[in-house]
Amino acid sequence: MDDFLITLNFDIKRCENVLRTNDYLEIVITLEEIIDKYKSEIDNINIDNKRVWNYSKKDLENITDKLINKRNEILNQYIYNEESINYIIKNIKDYISIKEDLCTSEKAEILKNIESISLIKDEKIDKNLKWEKLKKYILWASYKEVKIGSSIIELINLIIKTSN
Incomplete structure (x- = not known):
């Protein structure tokens, strides 16, 4: 782009x-x-x-x-996609902050992985390479509860769809 x-x-x-x-x-x-x-x-x-x-x-x-x-x-x-990505990230962060049955280390792991996903999103690399880097987070998200896991998969999907 x-x-x-x-x-x-x-x-x-x-x-x-x-x-x-x-x-x-x-x-x-x-x-x-x-x-x-x-x-x-x-x-x-x-x-x-x-x-x-x-x-x-x-x-x-x-x-x-x-x-x-x-x-x-x-x-x-581009602006719409960026706002959508930021909205998904904010929703995940808000959700885990009020989720009482998540321990502190699990919350930290989710936040760390969201940050890693965001860094990959910002990399100026080919869509296929970006996809390769993000695949492991889809597997990781599949082991999370449905709201968190599906939101992270939605985030990754949007990142891939909006990449060059």
Whole structure:
């Protein structure tokens, strides 16, 4: 996601600069490159022209808006996922803090493993490697009571789903 956002921001700035210069050739070149680059990433980015190079400044403005919308969509999804992960962690911590039948060492073990899971989540590694590192926590969680175990598995699932 990070590299894609950087590229997206770069291309948004590029479009804005080309719009400012108002150079028709640059508008056409930019449109062709942007459409080709993002046609598999952004829905409806293609411009339906009957003739080759039948573009306008308005087309580039529309494409720029689509790039901005895609960037905002990605950022909003990232924020939502981060909030969801933090919410699950907070719920687990709150639950074990009021759970009287858990001994102190068991609570400490759960907190330590949640911290380890969080550290793995923040690592900039491939999704498959992240999955390999998190597998042992699924096994560990399967031996916990249902509320704690299922919450930890839900946390791991969300981490994997939101990884690159």
